[in-house]
Amino acid sequence: ERWVSLLVCGFCRAGLVCEAYFLLSLLLDKGFFPNICIYNPILFGLCRSSQSSKLFVVFGSLLKGGLRFNDHTFVSLIYAYCKEGLYKEACLVLYKMQAYGFKPNVFCYTTIIKFLCDARGIEEAMDMLKIMVAEGCDPDLVTYNVILRALCSHNRVYEACKFLGIMSRNGFSPDKFTYSALAGGMLQARQIELANGFLHHILTKGFDVDVPICNICIHMLCQQYNSSVALSLVKALMEKGFIPSNVTYNTILNGFCKEQKLDEALELFNYCDWVGNKPDSLSFNIIMSAACKLRNSTVIHKVLHRMESEGIQLN
RNA sequence: UCGGACGGUGCUCCU
Numbered sequence: 001e002r003w004v005s006l007l008v009c010g011f012c013r014a015g016l017v018c019e020a021y022f023l024l025s026l027l028l029d030k031g032f033f034p035n036i037c038i039y040n041p042i043l044f045g046l047c048r049s050s051q052s053s054k055l056f057v058v059f060g061s062l063l064k065g066g067l068r069f070n071d072h073t074f075v076s077l078i079y080a081y082c083k084e085g086l087y088k089e090a091c092l093v094l095y096k097m098q099a100y101g102f103k104p105n106v107f108c109y110t111t112i113i114k115f116l117c118d119a120r121g122i123e124e125a126m127d128m129l130k131i132m133v134a135e136g137c138d139p140d141l142v143t144y145n146v147i148l149r150a151l152c153s154h155n156r157v158y159e160a161c162k163f164l165g166i167m168s169r170n171g172f173s174p175d176k177f178t179y180s181a182l183a184g185g186m187l188q189a190r191q192i193e194l195a196n197g198f199l200h201h202i203l204t205k206g207f208d209v210d211v212p213i214c215n216i217c218i219h220m221l222c223q224q225y226n227s228s229v230a231l232s233l234v235k236a237l238m239e240k241g242f243i244p245s246n247v248t249y250n251t252i253l254n255g256f257c258k259e260q261k262l263d264e265a266l267e268l269f270n271y272c273d274w275v276g277n278k279p280d281s282l283s284f285n286i287i288m289s290a291a292c293k294l295r296n297s298t299v300i301h302k303v304l305h306r307m308e309s310e311g312i313q314l315n
Numbered sequence: 316u317c318g319g320a321c322g323g324u325g326c327u328c329c330u
Contacts, residue, residue: 005320013321037320044322072322079323110323142324149325180325187326215326222327250327257328285328315329 001035009041017045021058036062036070043076052080069100075107082115090115104135110143117150125150141172145181152185157194160185176208183216187223195220215247222255230255231268238275246277253283257290262299265290281315 004027011020020042024034039062046055059077062069074097081090090112094104109132116125125147129139144167151160160182164174179202186195199217203209214237221230230252234244249268256265269279269287279287284307291299307314 009320035320041321048321070322072320075322105322107323112323114324140323145324147324175325177325182325184325210325212326217326219326245326247327252327254328282328287328289328 001038004032004034005038008038012041012045015045015049017042017049017051020045034067036067036073039067040070040072040076043073044079047076047079047083050083052084055080069097069102071097071102071105071107074100074102074104075111078108078111082112085119087112087116087120104132104137106132106137106140106143109137110139110146113143114146117146122147122150122154122156138170141167141175141178144172145175145177148178149181149185152182152191153188154185155189155191157186157191176210176213179207180210180212180216183213187216187220192220192224211243211245211248214242215245215251218248219251222251222258225255225259227252227255227259227261228264231264244275244277246274246280246283249274249277249279250283250286254286257286260290260294262290262294262296266299278310279312281312284312285315 004024007023008020011017011023024038024042028034039058043055043058046052046058055076062073074093078090078093081087081093094108094112097104097108109128113125113128113132116128129143129147132139132143144163148160148163151157151163167174183195183199183202186198195216199213199220201207202213203217218230218234221227221233234242234248234252238244253265253268256262256268265287269283284303288300288303291303
């Protein structure tokens with residue numbers, strides 16, 4: 001069972017949910033009776049890869065097979081319903097799980113709040129927050145981070161500040177997720193001045209700075225048509241030990257494309273040493289859509305050829 | 316009693 005668990009988790013971590021499930025089904029045929037801990041990573045893998053319908057099927061078979069769920073299992077079900085936009089069903093799980101002896105926890109509520117923020121607006125998310133507190137479940141830092149990002153991205157920075165106050169009164173101090181949630185939200189709301197000021201504060205006042213926060217700075221530069229500056233900044237930071245991620249490269253790549261600087265985009269794209277990274281399907285989408293917009297068939301063919309040679313599928 | 320699993324949040328394209 002230990003080995004199976006390790007293998008299944010390994011597959012899921014690598015994004016190979018089908019393989020994980022295949023392995024498990026082989027063992028089931030041999031009479032292996034798995035623990036729910038083996039199913040949960042598969043359920044979450046299906047959620048993340050937007051295969052909710054498969055999750056519902058697996059869930060049904062779990063019910064039939066009489067396997068005992070645990071609290072993780074219910075979170076995956078809620079996650080799947082939310083991803084499908086089925087909030088009523090997601091909320092129903094909050095009640096149904098109690099019949100199995102599980103009280104909805106902060107993971108359950110935060111999952112719903114996150115999806116409400118993204119799809120239905122903040123007010124409904126706030127209502128859910130009230131329900132959660134009324135039910136005796138306290139929000140944690142993740143819950144607050146979700147709400148902070150939503151507030152900032154809807155131009156409600158003032159309320160976000162009030163929430164920061166509530167947070168600290170409840171004993172939570174901001175972490176690096178909080179910073180990037182705030183900055184990313186401001187940027188999404190096109191509040192460049194605010195974002196700029198905030199990021200400057202973060203960068204200069206000795207806060208914990210990580211790659212996503214740097215990426216937000218880079219994105220901000222690119223939004224202002226300063227992609228060349230952004231690239232120089234990355235190179236300068238690399239001298240100081242900064243290790244860019246694929247997001248870093250894709251952000252700048254997209255910046256160049258929006259500035260219609262296809263040559264510079266291609267130069268970056270062809271730059272062999274992405275410090276351990278390689279263009280991914282998103283990079284190819286960016287460069288391909290730019291080439292198409294500019295009706296540059298030479299580049300289109302080159303990119304297609306390179307995708308073929310690197311084994312990247314058209315998505 | 317203790318221990319054990321990718322359970323929910325931030326950055327890039329398109330939606």
